[in-house]
Amino acid sequence: xxxxxxxxxxxxxxxxxxxxxxxxxxxxxxxxxxxxxxxxxxxxxxxxxxxxxxxxxxxxxxxxxxxxxxxxxxxxxxxxxxxxxxxxxxxxxxxxxxxxxxxxxxxxxxxxxxxxxxxxxxxxxxxxxxxxxxxxxxxxxxxxxxxxxxxxxxxxxxxxxxxxxxxxxxxxxxxxxxxxxxxxxxxxxxxxxxxxxxxxxxxxxxxxxxxxxxxxxxxxxxxxxxxxxxx
Amino acid sequence: xxxxxxxxxxxxxxxxxxxxxxxxxxxxxxxxxxxxxxxxxxxxxxxxxxxxxxxxxxxxxxxxxxxxxxxxxxxxxxxxxx
Numbered sequence: 001x002x003x004x005x006x007x008x009x010x011x012x013x014x015x016x017x018x019x020x021x022x023x024x025x026x027x028x029x030x031x032x033x034x035x036x037x038x039x040x041x042x043x044x045x046x047x048x049x050x051x052x053x054x055x056x057x058x059x060x061x062x063x064x065x066x067x068x069x070x071x072x073x074x075x076x077x078x079x080x081x082x083x084x085x086x087x088x089x090x091x092x093x094x095x096x097x098x099x100x101x102x103x104x105x106x107x108x109x110x111x112x113x114x115x116x117x118x119x120x121x122x123x124x125x126x127x128x129x130x131x132x133x134x135x136x137x138x139x140x141x142x143x144x145x146x147x148x149x150x151x152x153x154x155x156x157x158x159x160x161x162x163x164x165x166x167x168x169x170x171x172x173x174x175x176x177x178x179x180x181x182x183x184x185x186x187x188x189x190x191x192x193x194x195x196x197x198x199x200x201x202x203x204x205x206x207x208x209x210x211x212x213x214x215x216x217x218x219x220x221x222x223x224x225x226x227x228x229x230x231x
Numbered sequence: 232x233x234x235x236x237x238x239x240x241x242x243x244x245x246x247x248x249x250x251x252x253x254x255x256x257x258x259x260x261x262x263x264x265x266x267x268x269x270x271x272x273x274x275x276x277x278x279x280x281x282x283x284x285x286x287x288x289x290x291x292x293x294x295x296x297x298x299x300x301x302x303x304x305x306x307x308x309x310x311x312x313x
Contacts, residue, residue, distance in 0.1 A: 158235065165239040180282045 082127035082190065092122050093129060097201045127190070130197020137200040138163060170196050244301065250290050251298055259287070 096103055107123055138160050145151040145159075171192050178185065253259055 161235040161237075165234050165236050168236075168239065179286070180279050182282060 078190070079127070082125070082194065085126050085128045089122065089126070090129060093126070094201065096122065097129075097198055098205060125191050125194040127194055127197070130194055130200065133200035133204065134163065134167075134197060137204055140204050167193070167196055244305065247290065247294055247298060248302070250287055251294060253287060253291070255288075259284075 105123070138156065141159050141163075142151055142156055145155060171189070174192055174196075175189070178187070
């Protein structure tokens, strides 16, 4: 080809120009060594231009398929509604989670096709608190292990993976039960994940308030904890 | 407590394999969970047994081909990496 394809202009000079094959990114200019022909010369063959076009069409097709299927299972467009929180909401929701007895109005106030952003309604489920609570739980559990001298950096990953596995099991169990009793419900999978994630808030608050095994000693000076405890 | 994501994957693969080997004719029919054994009337709500039967049948149909692939990959990986 006499005219260089615009994707392949100056890959050696500009460094990081568009990749020839899908899925491969260039981190920097490819090394040019003098006895070998310049890296872009094989791309001027007519066959390789066909290969390039085919490859890029494959890439866009693959991306479409992935987007469509991913959208079927995890609606990514709606995820942003679950993270639209503000501090007033978080404060109120944490208060609700710890002390739910005074709450009068339960249930989200208006039904729509799109999930209600939690900014507008305290009852709306959100994903921000569960994610934060999950990470905090892993840190608190590692702290508890550390006060008993059982901590190692691998245990962080083990705790995280363990907690995630239990979460997935719980959501799958609820989904299976919902399917078996043929309940017609508006609950989506993401709602189930949020409700399962709320328990991590209580999971952290209770050890901190208890006869605390987290700290290895009583927080308020009450009876001492037994020596072989774990959180 | 070593319940990791990897063990969850292993358990899921084993459970799906177990569901896939439940043969209709030779086994499920004797238990009474065959696919043509009186699931119930058309208009009424299917009971739990009917839902379970449907679930088993659909898992077997859907997962037959992917299971072959996943099992082969698992066997090769376990042979290579122990």
